Amino acid sequence: MNLALFVWRQKSPADSGGLQQYEARDISPDMSFLEMLDVVNEDLIKKGIEPIAFDHDCREGICGMCSQVINGTAHGPQEKTTVCQLHMRNFKDGDTIYIEPWRAKAFPVIKDLVVDRGALDRIIQSGGYVSVSTGGVPDANAILIPKADSDRAMDAAECIGCGACVAACPNGSAMLFVSAKVAHLALLPQGCVEAARRVCVMTETMMKEGFGNCSNHYECQAACPKGIKVSFIAKLNREFIKSLAKPSEAL
Amino acid sequence: MILDGKCPSGQLPLKWDKHRQELKLVNPSNKRKYKIIVVGTGLAGASAAATLGELGYQVEAFCYQDSGRRAHSIAAQGGINAAKNYPNDGDNIYRLFYDTIKGGDFRAREANVYRLAAVSNQIIDQCVAQGVPFARDYAGYLENRSFGGAQVSRTFYARGQTGQQLLLGAYSALSRQIHAGSVKLYPRTEMLDLVIVNGEAKGITVRDLVSGEIRSHAADAVCLCTGGYSNVFYLSTNAMGSNTTAIYRAYKKGAYFANPCFTQIHPTCIPVTGDHQSKLTLMSESLRNDGRVWAPKKQGDTRHPSEIPEDERDYYLERKYPSFGNLAPRDISSRAAKEVCDEGRGVGPGNRGVYLDFGDAIKRFSKEKIQERYGNLFDMYKKITDEDAYEQPMRIYPAPHYTMGGLWVDYNLQSNIPGLFVLGEANFSDHGANRLGASALMQGLADGYFIIPYTIADYLARTKPGTASPEHSEFKKSKEDTENLTRRMLSINGRKTVNEFHRELGRIMWEHAGMARSEEGLKKALELIPQLKAEFSQNVKVTGTGTELNQELEKAGRVADFLEFAELFVLDAMQRKESCGGHFRTEYQMPDGEAKRDDENFRYVAAWEFRGEGKGPELHKEPLEFENVHLAVRSYK
Numbered sequence: 001m002n003l004a005l006f007v008w009r010q011k012s013p014a015d016s017g018g019l020q021q022y023e024a025r026d027i028s029p030d031m032s033f034l035e036m037l038d039v040v041n042e043d044l045i046k047k048g049i050e051p052i053a054f055d056h057d058c059r060e061g062i063c064g065m066c067s068q069v070i071n072g073t074a075h076g077p078q079e080k081t082t083v084c085q086l087h088m089r090n091f092k093d094g095d096t097i098y099i100e101p102w103r104a105k106a107f108p109v110i111k112d113l114v115v116d117r118g119a120l121d122r123i124i125q126s127g128g129y130v131s132v133s134t135g136g137v138p139d140a141n142a143i144l145i146p147k148a149d150s151d152r153a154m155d156a157a158e159c160i161g162c163g164a165c166v167a168a169c170p171n172g173s174a175m176l177f178v179s180a181k182v183a184h185l186a187l188l189p190q191g192c193v194e195a196a197r198r199v200c201v202m203t204e205t206m207m208k209e210g211f212g213n214c215s216n217h218y219e220c221q222a223a224c225p226k227g228i229k230v231s232f233i234a235k236l237n238r239e240f241i242k243s244l245a246k247p248s249e250a251l
Numbered sequence: 252m253i254l255d256g257k258c259p260s261g262q263l264p265l266k267w268d269k270h271r272q273e274l275k276l277v278n279p280s281n282k283r284k285y286k287i288i289v290v291g292t293g294l295a296g297a298s299a300a301a302t303l304g305e306l307g308y309q310v311e312a313f314c315y316q317d318s319g320r321r322a323h324s325i326a327a328q329g330g331i332n333a334a335k336n337y338p339n340d341g342d343n344i345y346r347l348f349y350d351t352i353k354g355g356d357f358r359a360r361e362a363n364v365y366r367l368a369a370v371s372n373q374i375i376d377q378c379v380a381q382g383v384p385f386a387r388d389y390a391g392y393l394e395n396r397s398f399g400g401a402q403v404s405r406t407f408y409a410r411g412q413t414g415q416q417l418l419l420g421a422y423s424a425l426s427r428q429i430h431a432g433s434v435k436l437y438p439r440t441e442m443l444d445l446v447i448v449n450g451e452a453k454g455i456t457v458r459d460l461v462s463g464e465i466r467s468h469a470a471d472a473v474c475l476c477t478g479g480y481s482n483v484f485y486l487s488t489n490a491m492g493s494n495t496t497a498i499y500r501a502y503k504k505g506a507y508f509a510n511p512c513f514t515q516i517h518p519t520c521i522p523v524t525g526d527h528q529s530k531l532t533l534m535s536e537s538l539r540n541d542g543r544v545w546a547p548k549k550q551g552d553t554r555h556p557s558e559i560p561e562d563e564r565d566y567y568l569e570r571k572y573p574s575f576g577n578l579a580p581r582d583i584s585s586r587a588a589k590e591v592c593d594e595g596r597g598v599g600p601g602n603r604g605v606y607l608d609f610g611d612a613i614k615r616f617s618k619e620k621i622q623e624r625y626g627n628l629f630d631m632y633k634k635i636t637d638e639d640a641y642e643q644p645m646r647i648y649p650a651p652h653y654t655m656g657g658l659w660v661d662y663n664l665q666s667n668i669p670g671l672f673v674l675g676e677a678n679f680s681d682h683g684a685n686r687l688g689a690s691a692l693m694q695g696l697a698d699g700y701f702i703i704p705y706t707i708a709d710y711l712a713r714t715k716p717g718t719a720s721p722e723h724s725e726f727k728k729s730k731e732d733t734e735n736l737t738r739r740m741l742s743i744n745g746r747k748t749v750n751e752f753h754r755e756l757g758r759i760m761w762e763h764a765g766m767a768r769s770e771e772g773l774k775k776a777l778e779l780i781p782q783l784k785a786e787f788s789q790n791v792k793v794t795g796t797g798t799e800l801n802q803e804l805e806k807a808g809r810v811a812d813f814l815e816f817a818e819l820f821v822l823d824a825m826q827r828k829e830s831c832g833g834h835f836r837t838e839y840q841m842p843d844g845e846a847k848r849d850d851e852n853f854r855y856v857a858a859w860e861f862r863g864e865g866k867g868p869e870l871h872k873e874p875l876e877f878e879n880v881h882l883a884v885r886s887y888k
C-alpha cells in the first residue's frame with residue numbers, strides 16, 4: 001500500500017519545527033509501524049536528507065522507548081498497543097497519517113519525534129521504591145501476600161513508563177504513571193511501610209516537574225498500552241488522604 | 252599462553268565462602284574516595300551500580316537509552332531460576348549447579364556455576380523485598396514453573412514479564428541511590444572507548460548522544476555490563492540498540508574475548524515474514540510447559556493445521572527426547588526445528604516454521620487458565636501475526652537470542668586487564684556453550700548484587716584512589732581517537748545505508764555461522780566479511796553531523812564494530828572442531844545427528860587477544876577442570 005505521511009520535523013529544541021510531507025511506498029501489511037518508518041528513512045538517506053529521528057529500542061512493546069502521536073492519538077489507533085507493536089494492517093492504501101512527538105510541557109522535544117522524559121525518572125527517584133539495600137532481607141516466603149493483592153500490584157507494575165498517559169492528557173498530567181507506582185508498592189506489605197511518605201514526595205515532584213493536574217478526562221487510560229486503569233488514580237488519592245492523617249514528622 | 256581463572260581451592264560448596272574470607276575489604280570511610288564506572292543499566296549494571304552506591308562508593312552509571320529502566324533485560328519474559336525447593340520436588344543448590352553445567356555442555360567453570368547456584372536463593376529474597384510482584388498461589392506463597400533442561404520446578408515468574416519486574420526492582424534501587432547522590436546516571440550516553448593507564452582500566456570515553464559531545468570519564472575501576480552481541484546476526488530478539496561496541500572496544504584495548512562463537516539460538520520465536528523485518532520476537536520458553544511442538548509428517552503439507560489429523564502429526568521433541576519432551580534444552584530444540592524444516596516439513600511462509608500447539612492444554616485446563624498463564628504472549632502473537640493462538644497453533648522458528656561468549660573474566664569477574672570488571676551477558680563466565688532458560692536473569696543479578704561488591708573491593712583495596720584524571724595523556728588520546736573515528740564515519744558519504752550493510756552481514760552470519768556451521772561455510776564467511784567491511788569503509792552513507800542527536804551515526808559505529816567482530820566470531824567457530832551446546836559443527840556429529848563433543852581436545856575456554864589492525868588475534872586457552880561432575884554425554888532422551 002502507499003501512504004501519505006505528515007511528520008513533525010524539528011532540528012533542535014530551539015527550532016520551532018513543523019510538519020513535512022513524505023510518501024511511504026510499497027508498504028506491506030505485515031510491517032510494523034516503525035518498519036514502515038524505516039523504509040521511509042532509508043529512502044530519505046539515499047536522497048541525502050536526514051532521516052526522521054524517533055525513539056525505539058525493544059520493538060516488542062516492553063521497554064517504553066517508542067513514543068509517537070499518530071493521527072492525534074498517543075501510540076496510534078490500536079487499543080493497548082505501543083507504536084512498535086502497531087502493524088500496518090491497521091491502515092489502508094491511500095491513507096494520510098499524521099505523526100507527532102509526545103506533546104507536554106514536562107517533555108521538551110529534543111529532535112523530531114524524540115522528547116526528553118527525564119521528569120518521569122525524577123519522580124521515581126524522589127521516592128518510587130522500597131528503601132531496602134542489598135542483603136539482610138527475610139526469606140521470600142516469610143511474608144505471605146494474598147494473591148489478589150499481589151495480582152493487583154502486578155497490574156499496576158506493568159507500567160512501561162512510556163509517557164503516553166501524559167501525552168494523551170489535555171492537562172499533561174502524570175497521574176496515571178504516578179498512581180501506578182504508588183499503588184503497586186502500597187498494595188504490598190513490603191511497600192506499605194513507606195506508603196504515606198512515598199505518595200507525598202512523588203506527587204510533590206510531579207507538580208514541580210510541570211505536569212498538570214487530573215480533571216478526570218480518562219484519556220490516559222485509553223492511551224495506555226498496558227491497560228493501566230484509572231482506578232489506580234483513585235487509589236493514589238486515597239493513599240494521599242491517608243497520609244494527611246499522619247503527623248508530618250512521620251513522613 | 253595458558254590462562255588461569257583463579258578459582259579458589261577447596262571443596263566446591265565452600266569455595267565462595269572461603270574466598271570471601273580471603274578478599275580484602277575497603278574501610279567504610281574510605282569507600283567514598285573511590286569512583287567506579289558502571290556501563291549499562293540492565294539487570295547486571297543496575298544491580299551493581301545500586302549496590303556499590305549503597306556501600307558508599309561514588310558511582311557513575313551510563314546507558315544509551317533515555318532512561319535506566321529501558322535496558323534490554325526488560326524484555327525477558329519467562330522467569331528466574333533459584334534453588335529454593337519450595338515445591339519440595341527434589342531441588343537443591345547442587346542440582347541447579349549440575350543442571351546449569353550440563354545444560355552448558357560442560358564448557359563452563361565449576362566454581363563459577365556453583366557460586367551462581369548458591370546465591371540464587373538470595374536473589375529471590377532481595378527481589379521480593381524490593382516489591383517485585385512474583386506470581387503467588389491462593390495461600391500467598393510464591394509459585395514456580397518448569398523450564399527447559401530441568402526436571403524440577405524452580406522458576407519464579409511475574410506473568411510473562413519477569414525481566415521487566417526484576418529490572419524495575421533494580422532500577423528502583425538505582426533510583427534510590429541517584430536520589431541519595433551516590434550514583435550519577437548519564438542516560439543517552441554511549442561508551443566508545445576504554446581508557447587504560449599503566450596497564451589498568453581507569454576510565455572510558457563516551458559520546459553524549461544528544462549534544463554529540465565526546466568526553467572522557469576517569470575512575471578507579473570500570474564495570475562493563477553491556478549485554479550480548481546477538482545483533483551481529485542483524486535479525487535477533489535483542490533490542491535494536493543492543494551492540495558489541497563497549498566490549499569490542501575493550502577487546503581492542505587488550506581485554507581477551509572468550510568463546511565468541513557460543514551463541515544461543517532460541518527455539519520459540521515468531522518466524523520471519525519478509526525483508527522489511529527489523530527484529531524478531533521471542534515467545535517465552537515457558538510456553539513449552541503447556542504447548543506441544545509438532546510438524547506435519549508429510550513434506551510440503553499445506554493443509555490448515557486443524558485439518559491435519561493426529562496420526563499425521565510428528566511431535567518430534569516428544570518422540571526424540573521422551574524424558575524431557577517439549578522441555579528439551581534450547582540448543583537441542585532449535586536444531587530439531589531446523590532439521591524438520593530442512594526435511595521440507597516446515598510450515599508457514601517460506602516453510603520455515605513449526606507448530607506450538609495449545610489445543611490439548613486448553614482442553615485439559617481451560618482457555619481461561621491458559622490466558623492467565625500466557626495471555627500477554629498470545630496477545631503479542633496476535634498483534635504481530637494476526638492469528639489467534641487459542642484457535643490455531645502458534646508458528647515458531649529459532650532465532651538468535653543470547654550470547655554465552657563475552658569478555659574473559661576470572662573468578663572475581665575481573666578481565667585480564669586489572670580494574671576492568673565484566674558482568675552479566677557481557678562476560679563469558681557461567682553458561683558454557685548453552686544457557687538454560689531463566690538463567691540469564693539469575694546471572695545478571697548474582698553478578699551485580701552479590702558478587703561484584705565483594706570482588707571489586709579486593710581490587711580497590713590494593714589501589715590508591717583518584718590517581719586517574721581526564722587530563723592524563725591516555726585520556727586525551729582516547730578522546731582524539733574517538734573523535735577521529737566519528738569524523739571519518741561522517742566523511743565517507745557513500746551510497747549504501749548503514750542498515751543495508753547490517754542486513755548483509757546478518758545474512759552472511761546466519762547462513763554460514765548460524766545454527767549449523769561447517770569448515771566450508773566458515774571459510775566462505777571469512778572471505779565475505781572482510782569484503783563487506785572494506786566496502787563499508789568506502790561506501791557507507793551517514794547523514795547529519797556529529798554535534799547533534801544523530802541516530803545514523805550511532806548505528807554506523809555499532810555496525811562498524813559488528814563487521815570487525817564477526818571475523819573474530821567466525822575464527823573462533825573455526826578453531827573449535829567439535830560440536831557442543833549452541834555450537835554445532837556439521838562435521839562433528841553422532842550417527843543420530845546429536846552433537847559430538849570432544850573433551851580430550853576442546854575442554855577449554857578460547858580467549859582471544861587483539862594484536863593490532865591487520866594482524867590476526869592470538870588464541871589463549873584456559874583449560875576447564877571438572878573435579879565434581881562427571882563429563883557425560885549430554886542426553887535428554
Ligand code: FES
Pocket residue numbers: 055056057058059060061062063064065066082083084085
Ligand atoms: S520500542 Fe520498546 S516499547 Fe516500543
